[in-house]
Amino acid sequence: MPPKTDTTAEPTPGAGGHSPPTREMFYSEALNEALRLEMERDERVIVIGEDIAEHGGAFQVTAGLLDRFGPTRIRQTPISEIGIVGAAVGAALTGLRPIVELMYVDFSGLAMDQVVNQAAQNRFMFGGQARVPMVLRTQGGSGRGNAAQHSKSLEAWFAHVAGLKLVMPATPADAKGLLTAAIRDDNPVIFLEHKLLYRTKGAVPEGEHVVPLGQADIKREGTDLTIVTWSREVLFALEAAGRLAELGIAAEVVDVRTLVPLDKGALLASVRKTHRLLVVHEAIKRAGYGAEIAAMIAEEAFDELDAPPKRLAGLDTPIPYAQHLEKSVVPQVEDIVAAAKELVG
Amino acid sequence: MTIDRATALDLYRVMRTIRSFEERSTQLFGENKIWGTIHSYAGEEAIAAGVCAHLRDDDWITSTHRGHGHCIAKGADLGKMFAELLGRETGYCRGRGGSMHIADTSKGNLGANGIVGGGIPIATGAALTAQQLGTDQVAVSFFGDGAANQGTFHESLNLAAIWKLPVIYVCENNQYAESLPVKRAFAVENIAVRASGYGMPGVRVDGRDVRAVHEAAREAVARARSGKGPTLLVADSYRHEGHYYGDPRKYQTKDEIEGWRKRFDPIADARAWIVADRLAGVADLDAIDLSVVGEIDRAVAWAEEGPPASPIKLPDDVYAT
Numbered sequence: 104m105p106p107k108t109d110t111t112a113e114p115t116p117g118a119g120g121h122s123p124p125t126r127e128m129f130y131s132e133a134l135n136e137a138l139r140l141e142m143e144r145d146e147r148v149i150v151i152g153e154d155i156a157e158h159g160g161a162f163q164v165t166a167g168l169l170d171r172f173g174p175t176r177i178r179q180t181p182i183s184e185i186g187i188v189g190a191a192v193g194a195a196l197t198g199l200r201p202i203v204e205l206m207y208v209d210f211s212g213l214a215m216d217q218v219v220n221q222a223a224q225n226r227f228m229f230g231g232q233a234r235v236p237m238v239l240r241t242q243g244g245s246g247r248g249n250a251a252q253h254s255k256s257l258e259a260w261f262a263h264v265a266g267l268k269l270v271m272p273a274t275p276a277d278a279k280g281l282l283t284a285a286i287r288d289d290n291p292v293i294f295l296e297h298k299l300l301y302r303t304k305g306a307v308p309e310g311e312h313v314v315p316l317g318q319a320d321i322k323r324e325g326t327d328l329t330i331v332t333w334s335r336e337v338l339f340a341l342e343a344a345g346r347l348a349e350l351g352i353a354a355e356v357v358d359v360r361t362l363v364p365l366d367k368g369a370l371l372a373s374v375r376k377t378h379r380l381l382v383v384h385e386a387i388k389r390a391g392y393g394a395e396i397a398a399m400i401a402e403e404a405f406d407e408l409d410a411p412p413k414r415l416a417g418l419d420t421p422i423p424y425a426q427h428l429e430k431s432v433v434p435q436v437e438d439i440v441a442a443a444k445e446l447v448g
Numbered sequence: 449m450t451i452d453r454a455t456a457l458d459l460y461r462v463m464r465t466i467r468s469f470e471e472r473s474t475q476l477f478g479e480n481k482i483w484g485t486i487h488s489y490a491g492e493e494a495i496a497a498g499v500c501a502h503l504r505d506d507d508w509i510t511s512t513h514r515g516h517g518h519c520i521a522k523g524a525d526l527g528k529m530f531a532e533l534l535g536r537e538t539g540y541c542r543g544r545g546g547s548m549h550i551a552d553t554s555k556g557n558l559g560a561n562g563i564v565g566g567g568i569p570i571a572t573g574a575a576l577t578a579q580q581l582g583t584d585q586v587a588v589s590f591f592g593d594g595a596a597n598q599g600t601f602h603e604s605l606n607l608a609a610i611w612k613l614p615v616i617y618v619c620e621n622n623q624y625a626e627s628l629p630v631k632r633a634f635a636v637e638n639i640a641v642r643a644s645g646y647g648m649p650g651v652r653v654d655g656r657d658v659r660a661v662h663e664a665a666r667e668a669v670a671r672a673r674s675g676k677g678p679t680l681l682v683a684d685s686y687r688h689e690g691h692y693y694g695d696p697r698k699y700q701t702k703d704e705i706e707g708w709r710k711r712f713d714p715i716a717d718a719r720a721w722i723v724a725d726r727l728a729g730v731a732d733l734d735a736i737d738l739s740v741v742g743e744i745d746r747a748v749a750w751a752e753e754g755p756p757a758s759p760i761k762l763p764d765d766v767y768a769t
Contacts, residue, residue: 149580175580181610186603189569190576193587196558197508197577220563221570228549229559230541231765266766289768
């Protein structure tokens with residue numbers, strides 16, 4: 104579906120009249136708008152991937168772009184993940200700014216050599232001679248009954264590779280602003296969307312909107328504990344914070360937005376205020392990125408903590424199919440409420 | 449096929465430079481001045497020389513773990529190459545890459561590659577850039593027979609064919625993927641037949657004869673430059689040394705190694721036909737040899753004067769700012 108254009112623009116509340124007007128739109132539409140604006144701004148930006156042309160992408164993120172930019176800039180490919188990603192690496196090394204769409208993060212294994220051994224390391228291996236300005240957009244996460252090969256959360260894979268940046272937006276506004284920043288970045292950026300966020304709505308600034316990489320966002324302020332999270336779990340954490348407020352617990356929800364580089368300063372500042380840390384993510388707990396955050400806080404702010412850092416994360420299993428099973432392996436709102444109560448209590 | 453004196457001597461000089469570079473690298477390795485691993489291109493010089501003769505500085509190549517020859521043929525500075533092998537700050541990659549990752553982006557060399565088949569999609573992407581920006585640049589991917597059995601080969605050749613990308617895939621069949629002979633790795637005798645499955649020309653040449661490589665590459669490069677699409681060029685060759693320096697070569701017999709080395713030497717062949725065709729005399733060729741050795745000596749001396757690569761700014765090279 105093409106981006107909606109008929110919604111009434113409204114200013115951001117309480118912004119003193121300086122903020123640009125915003126428009127309510129779906130997360131997928133916000134991404135589409137970022138792609139369109141950046142492609143209009145810079146002819147070196149191209150999109151390459153499967154089913155991105157007439158079909159508009161498996162999640163409709165590239166809808167309408169074929170008509171606007173034509174088949175060479177909306178470069179639809181056969182099903183050839185490593186060929187696509189490798190071509191993007193070569194194109195990025197030689198002057199284009201390609202954006203790859205991989206349909207599912209679960210398919211990244213097929214392309215991983217080009218991500219890990221080539222894109223991430225070219226600049227370093229070549230002693231600084233090269234730049235690899237590319238974005239690898241893909242989506243992960245459970246919640247749609249797609250089962251084990253189409254539902255994983257694999258951010259820890261990418262976070263462990265030197266040379267990549269890693270972005271996981273939770274809201275439509277961040278999706279637009281972070282994708283814009285990712286496209287303009289001169290490094291390979293892994294941009295992980297969540298399949299259940301595409302149809303969530305929010306106010307998105309009109310026109311150019313850049314959210315710099317490496318800045319966390321406090322989505323809700325609080326004083327009793329810090330909930331650090333990203334992607335779809337941000338929405339769960341906000342809902343949990345609402346319920347916790349009814350119980351007299353003020354939870355601060357910090358959306359890291361960019362896992363690499365990580366905004367350590369914002370996380371540390373929040374923990375210094377609340378003295379309690381709960382990290383929540385959908386990916387499995389073992390060696391998940393939550394461990395990195397918990398360890399970082401323990402190393403750098405141990406004396407500030409009134410309780411051990413706590414991780415709430417996916418079970419160490421593949422994602423099962425049946426709806427009730429699928430829900431049972433990733434943190435739900437009530438799990439966050441319970442973990443927060445335990446941490447504060 | 450005819451070839452003029454200037455071209456013949458240029459090709460000879462490039463081949464001789466590659467051979468001398470490999471001989472000196474091997475010596476430096478034996479003296480423990482180079483560490484890690486190096487892979488000699490000796491025996492395969494005609495391929496890099498014959499293909500790169502048709503390339504401009506702004507054309508791109510991707511290379512392999514056996515990449516010194518491609519790097520030299522694309523116009524690299526020998527001093528900076530040796531400096532890299534010696535781990536100096538003055539090396540192409542300031543000691544971060546070493547033999548398997550030498551790149552020279554100023555000459556369009558997008559790097560040697562430690563992953564077999566890793567450069568094939570990257571060259572394809574470079575060709576995509578040329579097509580997208582409407583330039584007449586071309587890209588060449590050098591890779592071995594081993595890489596022709598990687599998935600990147602299949603995916604990339606198909607993409608290049610459906611998009612008519614200006615890229616030349618140069619498969620250097622040196623008879624072994626590490627220790628596995630091609631006879632046990634391919635059910636077809638001629639790797640070039642695979643091209644028809646992608647809808648592109650497949651050309652097989654004698655990789656010992658630099659004239660044959662030069663001629664075939666001329667056509668493939670012209671085809672790519674004029675927008676007619678990719679070519680698979682398969683050059684039959686033989687590597688004189690083992691897979692890497694120090695390879696015990698248990699998978700080969702002494703007779704085979706010595707026999708092939710004598711039979712298969714593109715440089716000795718070139719000397720013979722250059723003289724027979726009266727393009728130059730033995731003395732001219734000897735003078736080139738001497739001049740190349742002098743150049744290598746000066747390059748090594750320059751490299752050895754360079755300071756060791758500094759660890760201080762290592763993290764700064766991870767991300768572009």
